Amino acid sequence: MNYKAPGQCPICGDELKITSLGCSTCKTKLEGHFTGCKFCRLPDEQLEFIEVFIKCRGNIKDVEKELGISYPTVRNRLEGVIQALGYSIDKTGDYTEERKNSQITSEKRQLILNALENGELSPQEAAQQLRKLGK
Structure with a gap:
C-alpha cells in the first residue's frame, strides 16, 4: 500500500525534505536531499x-454548484491555493512567483556546508561556492 508523503513536519510545521527514493522494480535506492512538488x-x-x-x-x-459553496468562498479558496503554491498578486493584479531568496540561499549554503563536512568538497571549493552565493 502506498501512502501520500506528508508535506509538513507534524511537530514544527516546517517543510519536510525527501531524503531517500527507491525503485520497487529493481530495488535501486537514492539518498540525498530532494524537494517534492509544490x-x-x-x-x-x-x-x-x-x-x-x-x-x-x-x-x-x-x-459553486459542485461544492455547494458561495462565489466568495470559491474565490477565497482559490486565493488560498494560489498563495500556498508560492504565488502572490503584484501591483498590476497579475500573479507572480514569490521567490524566498533568503530561504533558497540558506538552503544552498547548508548543502555546501554538508558537502564540506562529508568530505565531498575541499575547504577551498566550499569557500568558492559560498562566495558565489553571496553575489
Whole structure:
C-alpha cells in the first residue's frame, strides 16, 4: 500500500525534505536531499478543491454548484491555493512567483556546508561556492 508523503513536519510545521527514493522494480535506492512538488505540500482540502476546479474547467459557477459553496468562498479558496503554491498578486493584479531568496540561499549554503563536512568538497571549493552565493 502506498501512502501520500506528508508535506509538513507534524511537530514544527516546517517543510519536510525527501531524503531517500527507491525503485520497487529493481530495488535501486537514492539518498540525498530532494524537494517534492509544490502540489505535494498542499493539504488534502486544497487538493480536492483543485481537482474540482480543474474538472469544472475553471468555471467558478460550476465549482459553486459542485461544492455547494458561495462565489466568495470559491474565490477565497482559490486565493488560498494560489498563495500556498508560492504565488502572490503584484501591483498590476497579475500573479507572480514569490521567490524566498533568503530561504533558497540558506538552503544552498547548508548543502555546501554538508558537502564540506562529508568530505565531498575541499575547504577551498566550499569557500568558492559560498562566495558565489553571496553575489
